[in-house]
Amino acid sequence: MATSSNDEAHWRKTTRLMWTYLAIWAFFGYVVHFFVIPLNSITIPILKFPLGFYMAAQGSLIAFVVMLFMFARQQDQIDREFGVAEDE
Amino acid sequence: MATQSSAAGSDFIKNLGRMYGFYTGGFLAFVLFLALLEWVGVPNRILGYLFVFFTLAVYAVIGIMTRTAQVSEYYVAGRRVPAFYNGMATGADWMSAASFVGMAGTLFLLGYDGLTWVLGWTGGYVLVSVLIGPYLRKFGAYTVPDFMAFRFGGNLARGIAVLVLVCCSFTYVTAQIFGTGIIASRFLGMDFTIAVYVGLAGILVCSMLGGMRAVTWTQIAQYIVLIVAYLTPIVILSTKHYGIPIPELTYGTAIAEITAREQQMLQQGLATAANLKPHIQPFFTYTPLNFFAICLCMMVGTASLPHILMRYFTTPSVREARQSVAWSLFFIFLLYFSAPAYAAFSKLEVYTNIIGRDLASIRPWMFTWGDLGLIQICGKNAASVQAVIDACKAIAGHPGVVRLQDFVINTDVIVLSTPEIAGLPYVISGLVAAGGLAAALSTADGLLLAIANALSHDVYYKMLDPNAPTVRRLTVARVLLLVVAILAAFTASTRPADILAMVGWAFSLAMAGNFPALVMGIWWKRATSTGAIAGMLAGFGLCLFYLLVTRYFPGFGVKYAFMTTLYTPAGAPMVKDMAAAMAAPNAMDSWVTLAHPLANKVGWFNLTNIACGLLGAPLGFLVIYVVSLMGKEPSAEMQAYVDEIRKPRGRTVLEEKTA
Numbered sequence: 059m060a061t062s063s064n065d066e067a068h069w070r071k072t073t074r075l076m077w078t079y080l081a082i083w084a085f086f087g088y089v090v091h092f093f094v095i096p097l098n099s100i101t102i103p104i105l106k107f108p109l110g111f112y113m114a115a116q117g118s119l120i121a122f123v124v125m126l127f128m129f130a131r132q133q134d135q136i137d138r139e140f141g142v143a144e145d146e
Numbered sequence: 147m148a149t150q151s152s153a154a155g156s157d158f159i160k161n162l163g164r165m166y167g168f169y170t171g172g173f174l175a176f177v178l179f180l181a182l183l184e185w186v187g188v189p190n191r192i193l194g195y196l197f198v199f200f201t202l203a204v205y206a207v208i209g210i211m212t213r214t215a216q217v218s219e220y221y222v223a224g225r226r227v228p229a230f231y232n233g234m235a236t237g238a239d240w241m242s243a244a245s246f247v248g249m250a251g252t253l254f255l256l257g258y259d260g261l262t263w264v265l266g267w268t269g270g271y272v273l274v275s276v277l278i279g280p281y282l283r284k285f286g287a288y289t290v291p292d293f294m295a296f297r298f299g300g301n302l303a304r305g306i307a308v309l310v311l312v313c314c315s316f317t318y319v320t321a322q323i324f325g326t327g328i329i330a331s332r333f334l335g336m337d338f339t340i341a342v343y344v345g346l347a348g349i350l351v352c353s354m355l356g357g358m359r360a361v362t363w364t365q366i367a368q369y370i371v372l373i374v375a376y377l378t379p380i381v382i383l384s385t386k387h388y389g390i391p392i393p394e395l396t397y398g399t400a401i402a403e404i405t406a407r408e409q410q411m412l413q414q415g416l417a418t419a420a421n422l423k424p425h426i427q428p429f430f431t432y433t434p435l436n437f438f439a440i441c442l443c444m445m446v447g448t449a450s451l452p453h454i455l456m457r458y459f460t461t462p463s464v465r466e467a468r469q470s471v472a473w474s475l476f477f478i479f480l481l482y483f484s485a486p487a488y489a490a491f492s493k494l495e496v497y498t499n500i501i502g503r504d505l506a507s508i509r510p511w512m513f514t515w516g517d518l519g520l521i522q523i524c525g526k527n528a529a530s531v532q533a534v535i536d537a538c539k540a541i542a543g544h545p546g547v548v549r550l551q552d553f554v555i556n557t558d559v560i561v562l563s564t565p566e567i568a569g570l571p572y573v574i575s576g577l578v579a580a581g582g583l584a585a586a587l588s589t590a591d592g593l594l595l596a597i598a599n600a601l602s603h604d605v606y607y608k609m610l611d612p613n614a615p616t617v618r619r620l621t622v623a624r625v626l627l628l629v630v631a632i633l634a635a636f637t638a639s640t641r642p643a644d645i646l647a648m649v650g651w652a653f654s655l656a657m658a659g660n661f662p663a664l665v666m667g668i669w670w671k672r673a674t675s676t677g678a679i680a681g682m683l684a685g686f687g688l689c690l691f692y693l694l695v696t697r698y699f700p701g702f703g704v705k706y707a708f709m710t711t712l713y714t715p716a717g718a719p720m721v722k723d724m725a726a727a728m729a730a731p732n733a734m735d736s737w738v739t740l741a742h743p744l745a746n747k748v749g750w751f752n753l754t755n756i757a758c759g760l761l762g763a764p765l766g767f768l769v770i771y772v773v774s775l776m777g778k779e780p781s782a783e784m785q786a787y788v789d790e791i792r793k794p795r796g797r798t799v800l801e802e803k804t805a
Contacts, residue, residue, distance in 0.1 A: 106399050
């Protein structure tokens with residue numbers, strides 16, 4: 059069974075989306091927290107959280123949740139674009 | 147049930163919202179009713195029992211109503227659990243006694259460094275959704291070893307995957323049953339061993355008759371109880387102190403107050419720089435390497451744990467599997483982003499109302515916990531004012547006020563005592579106990595099912611007796627579930643010393659054993675059976691070796707495996723004099739106890755053994771890559787199957803006999 063060019067294009071786009079999301083994941087999971095010490099010297103106004111602490115306790119978590127809903131939508135759009143999505 | 151038509155099934159799905167809405171309302175009414183009972187003077191102990199037995203009875207009713215005799219219902223709940231509800235069930239499956247009771251306590255003790263667990267136990271869902279979960283759903287497996295066997299040439303791969311699954315899930319389920327024992331014994335005053343077996347009964351009624359189908363619908367009920375129980379006390383506390391019912395926003399102020407109070411305590415001599423861990427200062431307990439290593443192992447471990455992955459086998463479609471991961475993390479997030487608030491409010495209470503207070507004016511909420519030995523002041527259980535005064539008088543030169551170094555608290559107390567700190571009625575404490583129990587039971591159910599399914603479906607049906615009729619398959623599944631459950635309860639009742647560390651180990655073992663093969667199996671068509679089998683063995687083997695040697699055979703590790711002492715973040719070696727430690731008479735003993743001077747204190751690259759997956763998984767990837775390239779590429783047929791997995795449309799690759 060040869061892979062059709064449509065399937066290949068679908069997979070290329072899926073792969074690109076995968077790397078994009080892994081990059082964002084790495085940013086919020088790790089890169090931000092490498093800078094926790096300088097970030098802690100910034101205090102969020104009104105709420106009074108040190109920013110470095112806030113990112114690890116809430117900021118990154120919110121980013122993960124939002125990312126997952128966005129990913130589900132975008133991957134579905136890719137599947138529809140190439141006609142490989144499931145019927146509703 | 148075999149006679150149930152699909153029309154009745156879809157009615158059931160349509161009515162879910164109403165059913166669970168009704169259930170939630172009923173639960174809240176029950177809490178109010180108990181509050182009324184408390185007001186008319188029913189004793190606390192009776193209220194505690196009512197809470198626990200009522201909630202257990204509800205789970206049992208759901209478990210019995212959803213019993214099934216169909217294989218696909220038993221293993222994957224008929225694949226028709228909507229994304230939203232599957233997300234809730236996954237939330238309960240995921241959040242264990244450790245999350246519910248232990249997380250806030252860890253954050254209380256470690257401050258910023260504890261957040262590695264919060265990050266690690268949430269971020270992994272990104273990997274589940276992007277790399278693995280939806281593809282396994284399309285594949286159509288009943289268990290994770292099913293996929294390994296199909297993709298990597300049969301029963302050898304299946305056997306290794308079952309081994310990895312049992313290794314990581316069994317220790318984890320033991321910790322959950324241990325957790326039910328702790329909660330029941332603490333709140334109901336039951337004997338610990340009896341409490342363990344009562345917990346076991348609670349677990350079995352949910353999973354025995356209905357398998358995945360019953361576990362799914364009870365886990366949703368358990369999620370509702372646990373999240374209401376977790377959020378209620380802290381929302382009330384936040385409203386009382388700061389006037390805003392959103393603790394996640396107000397605890398920033400508490401943190402600012404804690405930081406100011408820490409400085410004050412140092413100046414007043416109530417704490418020393420050596421024993422005070424500043425709440426917001428990073429890398430005080432873990433070195434930066436270990437902080438990020440633990441975080442990575444928990445994330446990747448999440449995406450490799452079979453009891454989590456198999457929850458996404460139950461959705462009606464690949465699309466819903468992805469949405470379901472998002473909902474799962476949302477429901478988990480609700481608890482995890484509240485845990486630091488518990489830690490902050492409790493710490494502020496301890497720092498302002500216990501530390502520095504005159505001994506005679508200590509707040510009475512803590513004596514309940516002191517009586518149980520969970521809070522100690524001046525080295526003795528803080529059971530009463532007199533006990534505290536006597537204990538501190540015995541210390542020469544004690545200033546007569548509680549100093550930070552005089553105060554020792556068991557981490558479990560943080561969540562359990564918050565209702566009392568906030569001055570709430572006992573009914574809220576009972577609610578918290580019911581929530582903790584729900585968290586432990588639901589996780590234990592998911593894990594038990596993962597183990598029993600692997601043994602009954604993969605080992606018995608696929609490897610030993612492929613012609614077994616449905617009735618016998620389900621009977622075997624149920625008997626195995628019972629056997630594994632009793633074995634886990636027995637292990638828990640012996641109170642093994644490493645029980646809490648084992649949960650962390652399970653993540654690393656799952657990461658090293660499963661992750662490389664799962665990812666390469668889906669994302670790299672060229673991955674061969676030999677490569678994957680070699681990679682799984684190498685990764686899992688290295689991880690297990692590092693764990694066992696550093697924990698149980700440290701002398702061997704130092705002598706033969708080039709291990710050296712680990713260092714604290716401040717740069718001090720944990721084993722001060724290696725030559726002396728090695729020369730000690732028991733240094734080369736095997737299975738050393740936790741108290742041994744070398745146990746958990748040696749290793750490579752200053753890496754803590756909880757993060758041993760960081761050694762195993764990269765090796766696994768490397769071996770799969772190299773060995774695969776050395777062999778012949780997989781057959782065109784297999785490559786076509788991989789293409790099928792990658793496209794949501796169409797039939798599942800694996801078609802099971804379901805009659």
